[in-house]
Amino acid sequence: MTLATPVRTAGETALLDAFANSAGANEPARAAAMARFATLGLPGRRDEPWHYTDLRSLLKGAPARSDAGAQEDGAKLRIGPQAQIVFSGANMRAGALPAGVRIAPLDANAAPLLAEADDALAALNAAFVTHACEIVIGADAGEAAIHVAFRDLHEAPAAFARRLRVRLEPGARATIVETHESRAGLAHLSNTLVEFDVATDARARHLRVNAAGDAVAALSTLCAQLGEAASFDSFSLATGARLARHQIFLRFAGEGARAALSGVNLLRGEQHGDVTLAIDHAVPHCESRETFRNVVDDKAVGVFQGRIRVAQHAQKTDARMSSKSLLLSEEATMNNKPELEIFADDVQCAHGATCGELDDDLLFFLMARGLPRPQAEALLLEAFVGDVIDGIEDEALREQTMECARDWLALRAPADATAREATGR
Numbered sequence: 001m002t003l004a005t006p007v008r009t010a011g012e013t014a015l016l017d018a019f020a021n022s023a024g025a026n027e028p029a030r031a032a033a034m035a036r037f038a039t040l041g042l043p044g045r046r047d048e049p050w051h052y053t054d055l056r057s058l059l060k061g062a063p064a065r066s067d068a069g070a071q072e073d074g075a076k077l078r079i080g081p082q083a084q085i086v087f088s089g090a091n092m093r094a095g096a097l098p099a100g101v102r103i104a105p106l107d108a109n110a111a112p113l114l115a116e117a118d119d120a121l122a123a124l125n126a127a128f129v130t131h132a133c134e135i136v137i138g139a140d141a142g143e144a145a146i147h148v149a150f151r152d153l154h155e156a157p158a159a160f161a162r163r164l165r166v167r168l169e170p171g172a173r174a175t176i177v178e179t180h181e182s183r184a185g186l187a188h189l190s191n192t193l194v195e196f197d198v199a200t201d202a203r204a205r206h207l208r209v210n211a212a213g214d215a216v217a218a219l220s221t222l223c224a225q226l227g228e229a230a231s232f233d234s235f236s237l238a239t240g241a242r243l244a245r246h247q248i249f250l251r252f253a254g255e256g257a258r259a260a261l262s263g264v265n266l267l268r269g270e271q272h273g274d275v276t277l278a279i280d281h282a283v284p285h286c287e288s289r290e291t292f293r294n295v296v297d298d299k300a301v302g303v304f305q306g307r308i309r310v311a312q313h314a315q316k317t318d319a320r321m322s323s324k325s326l327l328l329s330e331e332a333t334m335n336n337k338p339e340l341e342i343f344a345d346d347v348q349c350a351h352g353a354t355c356g357e358l359d360d361d362l363l364f365f366l367m368a369r370g371l372p373r374p375q376a377e378a379l380l381l382e383a384f385v386g387d388v389i390d391g392i393e394d395e396a397l398r399e400q401t402m403e404c405a406r407d408w409l410a411l412r413a414p415a416d417a418t419a420r421e422a423t424g425r
Helices: 010-020 028-040 120-128 360-367 373-389 395-410 414-423
Strands: 085-088 091-094 101-105 131-137 143-152 159-168 173-182 189-198 203-211 217-226 231-238 243-252 258-267 272-281 287-296 301-310 318-327 333-342 348-356
Touching: 010 028, 010 120, 028 120, 085 131, 091 131, 120 159, 120 189, 120 217, 143 159, 143 189, 159 173, 159 203, 173 189, 189 203, 189 231, 203 217, 203 243, 203 395, 217 231, 231 243, 231 272, 231 373, 231 395, 243 258, 258 272, 258 301, 258 373, 258 395, 272 287, 272 318, 287 301, 287 333, 287 373, 301 318, 301 348, 318 333, 318 373, 333 348, 360 373, 373 395
Parallel strands: 085 143, 131 159, 143 173, 159 189, 173 203, 189 217, 203 231, 217 243, 231 258, 243 272, 258 287, 272 301, 287 318, 301 333, 318 348
Antiparallel strands: 085 091, 101 131
């Protein structure tokens, strides 16, 4: 019997060729990861978690893996403390870290904490990764604040794959700021895997800002595993990238843990932005909150998928998920798919998703008091996203994040605003 030969897309072929020509193609761990990807292929519409983000058609090609040195002269993003760990191309540098914090290489063979075995992004990350490191935070570190900057500021398209694990020891406290930045107009391919291992009674706060260039394909995975009485708060702001997929896998491994995942996605032009969550309540007495806001303009496409799974023995689970979206043009698209899989009977779970336009009555109220329509719209949009941004506990980070959102609002084209005013929208 002759086996069928799989039909490769241009993107898959480019990735396989790029790996064959890379320096680590002969390393067993990388080769095994690439073999796994060759079997899986790029996910597409037939793969349920990727139904609205068809990488088989969206990813047309792949640049070569970057082995170039660091370039940081074009960095513009200013949020969080001064960057202590910087990933740039094939380089990584670490500055002075807070007391009680140490950094070490991560074994390339170390399996991801939670990423699914059939996840193509995890396989590609393992095959192409240039740097894998682990940050270990002890209880003696106090309220440690660490800024990890991914700066892809090369002057030619390149592929980047990095992996970072953050391990909080029992009782530790830390705030991790993660930023992504690149030059405009360059079709980079970025694949980032960030993992949090939060031990008993530890608390992690995580702020992620994706301000990648307008031609970038930004693929990112966040994994978090929570021990007993652990706490994890993660907020994500996305304003950049032509194609963005941010997937989150979170597992409650200890009783009494809590997690809050939130984010704001601001899309315009022909951007495609996807946030996909998989929350696993595997033990009793845990709490999760997922709150996301999406603003979609022009011909952009937004995706929110959230799945909460409650195991049969995970009684007393309290889980709630919400996604709200504003569409600012007739051609904007938003796909929402919240899901609950509940196998326990003593739980409190809820989910909801809404899509709509700016409230005409509120616009009229503001414009009747002298505000031009563009300013009135910006004020309503700021209030819409600010409702979630206000949940960031650190005041300085909260204001800096709000400024990033205001910068996006300020770039809305005046010509488009004039057209909307003329048509009454």
